[in-house]
Amino acid sequence: MRYLLLCAVLLTSVATRAQHTLSILVKDDQTKQSIAGVTAYINELKRGAAADSSGHIQFNLPTGKYEIKFSMVGYLPQEKTFVLPLKNIEPVIEVYLEPMAGELAEVVVQTNRTNQNRSDVPTRIEALPAEELDEKSTMRPGDIKMLLGEITGVHVQATSAVSGTASFRIQGLDSRYTQLLQDGLPMYDGFSGGLSLVQVSPLNLKQAEIIKGSASTLYGGGAIGGLVNLITKTPAAKPELTLLLNQNSAKGTDASGFYSQQWTLIGTTIFSSYNYNGAYDPGNTGLSAVPKTNRFTLAPKVFLKPGNRDQLWFGVNFMHEDRLGGDMQVINGHADNQHQYFERNLSDRLSTQFSYTHKLDSNNQLNFKSTVGYFYRTIAEPQFLFKGDQLSSYTEANYVRNGKIASWVAGADVWTDHLPQRDRSVDLSYSHNTYGIFAQNTFKPTKWLAVESGIRLDENSPSSASSNGLFLLPRVNTLFTLGKHWSSRVGGGLGYKMPDIFNDDAEEQGYRYLQPLNIGATKAERSAGANADVNYKGAVGDAFLQVNHLFFLTKVNDPLILQNNAFINAPGYLISKGAETNVKLLMDELGIYLGYTYTNVQRHFNGLSSAQALTPKHQLNADLTYEVENSFRAGVEGFYTGSQLLDGGTTGRDYWTFGLLVQKMWKHFVIFINAENLTDQRQNKWGTIYAGSISNPVFKNIYAPLDGRVINAGVIIKLLNNK
Template sequence: MKRIFMLLPVMLLYCGLMAQNTFKAKVFNYQTKAALKGATANIPDLKISASADTSGLITIPNIPNGKFEMEITYVGFVKREMVYAFPQKAPEQILEISLEPSTGELAEVVVQTTRTDQNLRDIPTRIEALPLEELDEKSTMRPGDIKMLLGETTGIHVQQTSAVSGTASFRIQGLDSRYTQLLQDGMPLYSGYSGNLSLLQISPLDLRQVEFIKGSASTLYGGGAIAGLVNLIGKVPEKEPELTMLLNGTTAKGTDASVFYSQKWQHIGTTIFGSYNYNGAYDPSNTGLSAIPQTNRFTVNPKMFLYMDDHNSGWFGVNTTYENRLGGDMQVIAGNADNVHQYFERNKTFRFSTQLSFTHKIDDKSRINFKNTVGFFNRQLSEPGFDFKGRQVSSFSEVNYVHNGEKASWVAGANLLTDNFTAEPPQNSLNYNLTTIGAFVQNTYKATNWFSLEGGLRVDDNTPAPAKPSNGLFILPRLNALFKLTEHLTSRIGGGLGYKMPTLFNDESEQDGYQHIQPLNIGNTQAEQSYGLNGDLNYHSALGDEALININQLFFSTRVDRPLILQNNTFVNAPGHLLSKGAETNIKLVMDELVFYLGYTYTDTKQYFGGITGTQPLTPKHQFSFDSTYEIEGSFRFGAESFYTGPQLLSDGTTGKGYITFGLLVQKMWKRLDIFVNAENLTDQRQTKWGRIYTGSITNPDFKDIYAPLDGVVVNAGIRIKILN
C-alpha cells in the first residue's frame, strides 16, 4: 500500500505530461482579411508542425500540457512568434491569427487610379504600382525630381529635350510624350504648356504611391491618355505625427534640402512639404557647355484635411514652385560672355495650383466624390536674341458616383477641363484655348471567382472643334477582362479607343525652343485618334519556404491615325498612321531580405506615311534593367542596379550608340536617422565621349538629338532625420 502511494504522484505527473491537447487557429491576411491557405504553424520544442487548409485553418493535435512557443509563417508575410499555455482555458475555441505582408510582397496594394479603391489583384485593368517602400529608396537616389523614378520603370523611356538645360519628357511604349498624362491625385496638374518641366519639379519625398496604366486610358481620363498615364498619389496624415528632414549633396554640384510634416487629429489633419534645390552649372566633359544647368528652385505644398463625420471628408491643397534654370556656355553662366561665348538658355518658371477633394459617403457601398484643380503656370524662355514668354491658366472639375457591390462595381461621372495659353507679343499668334466637357461610366463585374469583366464608355465634346471626321465629339469605349486561370496564374486582356487634340506643346517644340514654330489652326487640323490593345500573363508562386517569384509578360499594340508631324516648322497631320507594338517582361524574386528584379522592354514603333514605312526616331528597340536589393528592415539597405539602352535611330538618319549604366546604393537606418550614399552611371557613359553634341560654332550651336547621359558619374550622399515618426 505504501508503494502505491509513493507511485501515485509519479503516475499523475506522467499522465499530465502525456495529456493530449489540440490547437486550432485560422490564419488570414491582416490587410485584406483573406485566408492564407498553406500557412505553417511550427512548435520548435516539440518538433511538430502543420499547414493551413483552404479556409486558412490550422489544426495541431497531441500537444502535451505546458507552455510552448509557436511560429506562424507564410511566404511573403512577416513571421509571428507567440507563446501558448496548454491546456487552454477554452480548448474548443478557434483562434484568429493575422499576418502582415512583408516589404517585398506587393500583392496587397490598393490602387486609386480606377476610382474604386480595389485591390490590385482584383482589377481587370492592368495597373502597376510603386508603394511607399520603393519610393523611399528612390527618394535617396534623386531627392529633387522624379526623372529617375520614371526612367527606371519598364516600358517608360525618359527623353532629354535640351542639351544644356536638362529638360526632359517621358514616353510610354514608344509613343511621344504628348500621348501620356501625368496626374497628381487623379488631377491633371501637369498638362499642356506646364508639363514640359514637370519631371524636374516634382519631389518623390511628398509621395506615398505611384500608379501606372500602360495603354489606352482615355475612357477614364479623356484626351491625351493614348499611351497611358502616371498617377502621383500624395501622402496623407496619420494619427502618429511625422516630421522628416532630408539633406543631400552631389558630386555634380547639387544640393537638396526637404522637409515633410504631417499629423492627424480628431477632425482635422495636415501635410506640409517644402524644399530647396540648387545645382551649379556642371560640365564633366569640358565641352564648354553645361551638362547640368545652374538651377535654383523653391517648392511649398501645404494640404489641409477635414474629417467632419463618418460620412463627410475632404482636403484642400496648394502647389507652389518657383525655378530659375540657366544653361548653355559655361563662360556665359559665370558672367564672362564675350564675342565668341554668347550662347545661353534660361528658363524662369512659376507654378501655382490649388487642389480640392471632397467625399460624401452615402453608405458602406456608395459614395459621391468631387475634385477640382485650378492652375497657373508662367514661363519665360530666353536665348540670345529671343524671348518666349507665355502663361497658362487651366482648370479641371469632376464629380463622380462610386458603388462597390459584391458582384458589380459602378463608377459614373462628368468633368469639365479648360486650358488657356497666352503668349506675349510677338509670339501671341501661338495662343491656345480649349474647353472639354466629358461624361463617363464604368462597370466592373465579377462573374465568377476566376473571371471579371470591366467595361467603360466616355463621351467628350471639345471646343473649338478640330477638322472632321470627329468634329470635336469623341466616343471612347474600353473593355478589359481578368482571368484567374489557377491559384498562381492570371491574365488580363484589354483595349480601347483614344484621341488627342491638336497642340503645339510637344517634344519637337521644346527642342526648337518655340523659336520657329508656326501657329496651329485647330479648325484646319484633325485630332489624332488611337486604337490600343494589350494582354498579359502573370505568374506568382512560392519557391520552397523562403522565396517568392513573380513573372509578368505583357504584349501591347497601339495605332495612332493622322499623327501630328513637324514640316517646315508647321504641325500638320501625317498622311497615314503610327504603329507601336512590343512586349515587356518583368521578373521579381523575393528571398527574405534579398530581392532581385529583371526587366526587358522590346519596342517596335513604325511610321506608315504616304505609302513609305520608316522607324520612329529616338525609340530604342531593346532596353534591359537589373536591380538587386538586400535590406534588413529598419536597419540596412544595399542596392545594385544596371541598365542597358540599345541603339536607336536619330532624327538626322544616324544611329545612336547602345550603352550600359551601373549604380550602387548603401543606406544605414536607425530609428531617427538614415545615412545614404548613392552612385549613378559608374560606367561613365556620356554621349560627348562618342562625338560632338552640336554642329556649327559654340557661338550659335545647333544641337543634335540627346539619347545618352551627359553628366557622367554622379555620386550623392545625404541624411534623413526623422524628428517625429
C-alpha cells in the first residue's frame, strides 16, 4: 500500500510539471502579413522570446494560466491570456497587432541621402509622414504656412501687414539661415525665398523632413539654422487621381488636382492648383488682412526606368501669381486723394528638375541631380517700383555606398545665382557662384553606437572681405541607443552665409530705400552650432508613449544687419540657445501631442547685450485627436505664443489660438470642416498696426494674426485611389 501511494504522488508531480508547446504567429491587423521581431514577454516567469523572420514565437511552458504581452515598435502593445494545456485550439495561434498612427510608425528618410530608417540615423531628422500631411492639407490647402508653423522649434513670421507674405525661422534664427528644399533641391533661395511659404500647395507632398541645426555637409554652409525638405509623391502601380475643393470664410477658394501612374518603364505625376482670395478685412481697419490673390500652379513629372540599374525623372514647375494688398478702397478700384496705399507683388516661377540614379550593385550607386530656376518678381507701392529676374541653378553628382558597418556619401556641387535688376534708381543686382566638394561617413561599429561625420570645402566668387572665398566645414553627429526604449543624439558643426540683401528686414521694407551691398567690404557670417537630445519610446499600459527633449546652441559671428538702409556686419555676434520638448501618447483611437519650445536669442554688439526682436521665448502646442482609420478623424488644438520684444523697445502681448478639425472619410470621398483661431485673436484688436496716415502708413511689427477666425470646408474626391 505504501508503494502504491508513493507512485501516485510521483505521477501527480510529473503531471504538474508537464511541459506544453505554445506556438504563436504574429500578424499585422491591417495587412494580415506576419511581423518579424515582435517581443513576447511573460512577466510572472520573467521569460521572453522574439518572433523569427516568419513571425513565429514558441514557448515551452508547464500547465497553468499565463498573460503574455506582445510589443513591437510601430504597433500598439497587446496582452493575451493563455491556459495550458490548450483545448480545441489550432496548433498555431494567430495574434494580430494594430499599427500605430503614422507619426509613430517607422519612417524612411531621404535627406541624409542613404534612405535609412529615421531611428537609425545619427543626424536628428524630424519627419511629417503622408498621413499628417493629408490632415494639414485640409487645414490650409493653399500654402504651407500652417504646416511649418505647427512644428516645434519653427516660427512663422509675417513680413507684410497687408500682403500676407511670411518667412520661417528655425530655433529663433533669421530665415536667411534656413533652407527650403524640394526633393533635395534648393528651389527657393535668394529673391524667390520671400514668397515661398505662401506659394507652395501641399496636395502633392508625401513627406516633409526637418533638420534643426547645422546641415552644412550635404546642403552647404547656408543651412545654419536648419532646413526643410519637401518630398513630392512618386507614381505607384495603381493610378491615383485626387481632387481637392475648398472654400473659407476669408473669401478664399482653392482647387487642386493630383494624378499619378506607373507603367512598366515609364510613369508620371501631374499636380495643378488654382488659388483665389478676395481682399479681406475682418477688423474693418480699412487695410487688407488677407490680400487679393490669384495664383496658378502646374507641375508635371516624368519617371523612366530604362534598365534594371537605372532610374531617372524630369520635372517642370510653373507658377504665376498676382497678389494685391493695402487700402481696401484702392484694391476695390476706388482710390482717391486720401486712399492711395497699396502693395502689389507680381511673380512668375519656372523651374526644371532632373534626377538620375545608376546602381552599380546592391550597395553602391551614382547619383546626378540638377535644377534650373527662373523667378521674376515686381514689387510696386505708391511712387516705387522694383523689378528683378533671378536665374539660379544647382547641379550635384555624388556616390553613395551603403554597408553594414560603414556607409559613404561623397560628391561635388555647383550653385549659381544671378539677379539683374530693372526699373530702380539704385542698382541691387548681384551675381554669386559657389563650388563645393563634400564627404560624409556613417559608422556603426556596435548596436548601441553610430557616428555620422562629414566635411565640406566651398569656394565662392566673388568672395567677401577677409575670407578669400574658401570655407572648410566639419560636422559630426552621434547616436547612442541605450537599450530598447532610450536613445540620444549629440552633434554639431560649422556653417557660413555669404552676404546678400535677402532677409526678413528687406522683405518687410519691400526693398525700398535699400543701398547696394558692397560684398568686398562685408564679411561672410560664420557659425558654430551644437545640439543634444534624449528620446524615450515604449508602452505604458495599453498606450504608447514617445518623448523627445532637445537642447540647442548656435553662435553666429559678424551677423549682417540692416542699418540706415545699408547692410553691414554687426560688431559682435548673436547666440541662439534653448530647448524643445515633444510628447506623443497614443491610446487606441486617441492621440495626444504636446510640444514646448524655449528660445533665447541674444545680440552681443559693441560689448552690449540685447534680446532679438520678434522672437517669442515661450511657445506651446497641444493637440488632441480621435481617429478611426479610413473612416473618421476629429481634432482639437491649441497654440500659445509668449510675449516678444518689438522694434523700438516695446513688447508684444502673449496670446492663445485654438483650432478644430473634423473629417469623414469614405473610399473615394473625404469631407472636412476646419476652424482656425476660434477665439478670434487679432493684433489690430489690441491697437493700431501702423503709424502715420492711411495714405502713407508706417507699419509696426506684426507678431500676431490679423485675419482672425477663419473657417474652411471642402471635399477631397479620390476618383482613382492607389490605397
